[in-house]
Amino acid sequence: MKNYCLVFALLLSVHGFAQKEFHFKNEGNPLVKHMYTADPSAHVFNGRLYVYTSHDENKATYFDMLDWHVFSTDNLVDWIDHGAVLSLEDIEWADKWAWAPDAIKRDGKFYFYYPVERTKIGVAVSDSPTGPFVDKRGRALIDNTGQIDKIGKEPIDPSVLIEDGQAFMYFGCREPKVVKLNNDMMTLKGEVKVLKIHGIENDKEHFGGYFGEAPWVFKRKDTFYLLYSNGWGKESTLVYATAKDPMGPFDFQGEVMSVVDSWTSHGSIVEFKGKWYVFYHNMELSKNNYRRSICFDEITFDENGMINKLELKE
Ligand code: FUB
Numbered sequence: 085m086k087n088y089c090l091v092f093a094l095l096l097s098v099h100g101f102a103q104k105e106f107h108f109k110n111e112g113n114p115l116v117k118h119m120y121t122a123d124p125s126a127h128v129f130n131g132r133l134y135v136y137t138s139h140d141e142n143k144a145t146y147f148d149m150l151d152w153h154v155f156s157t158d159n160l161v162d163w164i165d166h167g168a169v170l171s172l173e174d175i176e177w178a179d180k181w182a183w184a185p186d187a188i189k190r191d192g193k194f195y196f197y198y199p200v201e202r203t204k205i206g207v208a209v210s211d212s213p214t215g216p217f218v219d220k221r222g223r224a225l226i227d228n229t230g231q232i233d234k235i236g237k238e239p240i241d242p243s244v245l246i247e248d249g250q251a252f253m254y255f256g257c258r259e260p261k262v263v264k265l266n267n268d269m270m271t272l273k274g275e276v277k278v279l280k281i282h283g284i285e286n287d288k289e290h291f292g293g294y295f296g297e298a299p300w301v302f303k304r305k306d307t308f309y310l311l312y313s314n315g316w317g318k319e320s321t322l323v324y325a326t327a328k329d330p331m332g333p334f335d336f337q338g339e340v341m342s343v344v345d346s347w348t349s350h351g352s353i354v355e356f357k358g359k360w361y362v363f364y365h366n367m368e369l370s371k372n373n374y375r376r377s378i379c380f381d382e383i384t385f386d387e388n389g390m391i392n393k394l395e396l397k398e
Pocket of ligand 1: 298
């Protein structure tokens with residue numbers, strides 16, 4: 085009887101695993117066609133590329149997403165959808181709006197940062213890059229309740245960089261913020277600060293160098309690049325600024341790519357097997373801004389380290 089039960093349990097777990105993973109090929113942008121995905125955050129862990137995303141609902145009429153997914157590949161052609169790595173159902177202190185996440189590896193563990201309710205950012209941990217992630221903290225890492233002056237009206241879109249052993253978390257909407265994290269990756273070290281971007285002082289509204297949302301910092305050679313969205317609407321896109329220090333100040337440099345058709349822009353840039361890629365989303369499949377699809381393209385840099393603007397085909 086005991087053996088019988090074990091075989092049954094194994095069958096169930098194998099079946100569950102098979103249901104959870106979905107294998108597919110990259111057949112050109114949008115990359116993911118079997119569901120709606122947005123806000124791609126791409127990382128290489130142990131030589132494999134992982135892309136963490138928000139998950140737009142099939143009938144969405146707002147950004148009322150419920151869970152987050154991760155996709156992975158080792159050759160950019162064969163991809164796995166590993167399923168939901170965390171869901172609002174798993175978080176006791178949040179009920180709505182599972183927006184743009186990020187993940188990072190430290191000391192053999194993987195930390196997943198996620199904004200909820202447009203007012204809070206949480207962190208969850210796993211032994212695997214594909215989760216499941218567990219909210220061991222049990223409360224928000226960032227919560228602007230009573231602290232809008234310091235933290236901002238919309239603490240969304242967290243992304244994390246580790247440089248020389250120090251972790252930095254970037255986030256924010258309309259004003260970029262940065263805060264250091266302690267080595268446990270689950271507590272803040274010091275105050276939340278405004279991330280200064282020089283050269284955008286006159287860009288008070290969308291487009292140009294205006295900071296909309298989606299800060300993402302990566303390092304190439306000795307330069308830190310801050311990728312972000314320059315607002316919302318038909319002309320918004322991903323732009324960037326550079327600095328010599330992860331805390332800034334950054335200098336605005338220009339557009340990373342031509343405009344995408346979705347009203348939001350959100351992306352990440354990653355080096356994989358010696359080439360650089362920008363991940364972003366559009367609404368090509370649905371023609372609906374609340375049902376977006378992730379894409380990626382290769383980008384190149386000029387001899388001064390500036391990004392050669394990616395011109396998307398119409
Ligand atoms: O996906 C919900 C929100 O839309 C994100 O937080 C923003 O960056 C924008 O992509």
